[in-house]
Amino acid sequence: xxxxxxxxxxxxxxxxxxxxxxxxxxxxxxxxxxxxxxxxxxxxxxxxxxxxxxxxxxxxxxxxxxxxxxxxxxxxxxxxxxxxxxxxxxxxxxxxxxxxxxxxxxxxxxxxxxxxxxxxxxxxxxxxxxxxxxxxxxxxxxxxxxxxxxxxxxxxxxxxxxx
Amino acid sequence: xxxxxxxxxxxxxxxxxxxxxxxxxxxxxxxxxxxxxxxxxxxxxxxxxxxxxxxxxxxxxxxxxxxxxxxxxxxxxxxxxxxxxxxxxxxxxxxxxxxxxxxxxxxxxxxxxxxxxxxxxxxxxxxx
Numbered sequence: 448x449x450x451x452x453x454x455x456x457x458x459x460x461x462x463x464x465x466x467x468x469x470x471x472x473x474x475x476x477x478x479x480x481x482x483x484x485x486x487x488x489x490x491x492x493x494x495x496x497x498x499x500x501x502x503x504x505x506x507x508x509x510x511x512x513x514x515x516x517x518x519x520x521x522x523x524x525x526x527x528x529x530x531x532x533x534x535x536x537x538x539x540x541x542x543x544x545x546x547x548x549x550x551x552x553x554x555x556x557x558x559x560x561x562x563x564x565x566x567x568x569x570x571x572x573x574x575x576x577x578x579x580x581x582x583x584x585x586x587x588x589x590x591x592x593x594x595x596x597x598x599x600x601x602x603x604x605x606x607x608x609x610x
Numbered sequence: 611x612x613x614x615x616x617x618x619x620x621x622x623x624x625x626x627x628x629x630x631x632x633x634x635x636x637x638x639x640x641x642x643x644x645x646x647x648x649x650x651x652x653x654x655x656x657x658x659x660x661x662x663x664x665x666x667x668x669x670x671x672x673x674x675x676x677x678x679x680x681x682x683x684x685x686x687x688x689x690x691x692x693x694x695x696x697x698x699x700x701x702x703x704x705x706x707x708x709x710x711x712x713x714x715x716x717x718x719x720x721x722x723x724x725x726x727x728x729x730x731x732x733x734x735x736x737x738x
Contacts, residue, residue, distance in 0.1 A: 523654040530634035544710040563689035571696035585646040
């Protein structure tokens, strides 16, 4: 019964929060309207979201976002330096294949988006069974190092959050 | 006064990174390399400009949190365009890229033979 009325609790919370920020107020009115939308929209769209994404450790997301923002800052400087001070001939662009330990679609989407958001790496493709991610690096001395860093820094944390 | 300096600094940082991103788009010579340049404009560039906007409106008028929503929606949607550009690039240029070998028994998804998604019902198995 709860499942029928509240198919995606995280989506409900997110929609309510987004509505309140859109309204720019913490008033009760905005909260109630947001909650009504947050309850109705997941019920009507549940047919398109057959499974609930499982979050094992939701609070770890905050730590992850913090690390991601810091890495975006650092990578921005690195890529800016690469663009400004390296000649095109010296930039060693390369493809890297990253074997994945994570299996859920949500976790893989989060990892691919993370890789693209960090300047210097773009996730380009996934293998047909979803076991390997294809990533393009703007300037990498050692492709293996890039692979290990992504697995160590992002994938390990996403695995803790989602699986 | 200090706030004005902070706002000005955020504006300058945002503009510089947007400029470098645009310059990189012109300067870099290969398609996949050029894809990297605008990612700076859409992360730190826009991010710093939005921080300046938040600071300004909290200082002068009622605060506004719309900028956080702009940043959140941008961060969720920007990787999708980059992903599709990269995919179409692989379609157009197979020899220039020299992709690494896909894992045993698999192909890269863009190179997989086309099949109708209606043929088997298990849509969760296919991840893209």
